[in-house]
Amino acid sequence: MNKKSVKANLICGITCILFSLWVWFETASFPEDKNVNINSDFFPRMMAIGLIIASLSMIFTSVMSKKEEIIGTLSLKNSGIQRALICLVLTILVAVLLKPVGFIIVSIVYAFIMMYILGDRKWIRMIIVSILVPLLIFFLFSKLLGITLPLGILKPLFH
């Protein structure tokens, strides 16, 4: 029995069960129409029960199985995971700053930092790519497709 995969499956299964229970209690507040026997809570509740059964069966097979299942690492000490989480946080920052600062500036800075985090140290290439890619995407969307991305502080330049 591979302890790592059982542990991961156990965490996953229990999370799903807790989620289902939350769905069940959340649906209790849905209004009931006395004229029909099936209401808004019916389908989500059935699915929540299904999710609980599927989770239990996954936990059961995982504990019983003799074969080891290859599960990716989720340890926060792993440098790869740290890199992925930094990337996620940076991307959230992009979303937050998208409207106030504007797409072009935010994504240029983002692309540059991301390339640095990914281990690129060819400075000239980094500068060229991080400026060209956002500009290309911006003009592709605004000129060809008529979708203007947020301009932010650069707005005066485009008027």
Add this chain to the structure above:
Amino acid sequence: MALQLLFNSLTTVLQPDVLLVIFLGVLGGTVLGALPGLTATMGVALLVPFTFGMELINSIGMLLGIFLGAMYGGSIPAILIRTPGTPAAAATAMDGYPLGQKGEAGRALSMSLTASVMGSFIGVIVMIFLSPQISKFALKFSSAEFFCLAIFGLSIIIAISGNSISKGLIAAFFGLILSCVGSDPINGYPRFLFGQMGLYEGPPFIPTLIGLFAVSEVLLGVEKIVDTGKITSNLSRILPTKEDFLRCLPTILKSGIIGCFIGSIPGAGGDISAFVAYGEAKRASKKPEEFGNGSVEGIAAAEAANNGCCGGAMIPLLSLGIPGDAVTAILLGAFTIQGLQPGPLMYIENITDVYNIFSAMLIACICVFIVGAVGMKLFVKVISIDKKILLPSIMILSLVGSYSMRNSVFDVYITLICGFLGYLFQKVNLPLSPILLALILGPMAERNLRRYLIISDGSFSFLWTRPICIVLVIAAILSLIISVFNQKKIAKNIAEAEKAADGNTI
């Protein structure tokens, strides 16, 4: 009548602007499909936002071009660098990669292009003839039948994705719960909104799937940076030799048809059809010992089947409104955004749109051939693009794509949340395709089930009184039971194939 309609729609599709967008769609689809580590699903998801602002016919053409291009593009990295990606690519890689290692990458690529295009053609022709018939049959369906159809489609995708039924079920139920977010399909009561009006129409489809399929892949890519390294390959030819072609022709025809029929089962996609056709080609071949060591026939079988599947997967999409696999599920979402509602009624109310789709697909097949032949050298270069440039670019494109559907930053947050969820899901081997299909089929299942139950006063009698329902439910249960046995076999096959290919790299 039908021929007249087809001819009329061909003249519409052959307008220069429509041709141009189909061509661009194929080009974009092929490039994204050819990027290592990007699946066709992700490629289509990333390119769909480009079609938002277009006219209906242009957007249909571009979407179908992207679809066929992405399916073909996947074979290029499979042959050149044996990227682990979709199982469909694994079948091509089993013979394509060894052949490339022998210095015959040109022979492998040319065969995969020819087989892909012929496979797509076969799929599209079958689709043109079959889907109107199925739509006529489906007109008799009531809500009970549509509910069972949705369940059947879900059971198939659970059965074939991932290596554990319970994990497939978890993914499907999770997706079905997600699909309940938004207004109730019967009485309009807003469910699970958390005060966010952006969720009223349900989880925004394109942002959700860009998150699940693109952002999660970027996060995985950032976690383990793998360099593809230099590719040196001998691209001497674009078309296969006459001997190769004649030898593989029967295999291509047979595999195209197999692929199309497997693709037409709701839920079953290119991966499974490629393996079935590959197995059949090996069984029928005069030189079965070559399979796995660089057989051109193997490449032809796998590629003809996974492209034949495209046309096949469109059959249930168009005639029943049920997507054949994850990629067509995205197409369905994109069609709906454009105001097209696939299903049996489309054949009565919007028959010209149906034939425009047929014609656009035929033209897209030809475009795949032209793009593939002319651009082969370019695509080989695309594969070696540095991940350090690729990953940030894909992430920016994902954000822009999700923003552009409704010009909303809220949708960008949805994308990021779904991306993180998709990342965690993949960590514990939960398959993502069932979530996507559940998001599409969930509202359909709920609406039809509740409508039926209101009429029948809460009785589930349709499960044993309506013949079509009985067949569908039994088929759904059987598919799950059979897959418990088959999955072990398929997992073993893939493991063996990878082992064999690993042996060749060393």
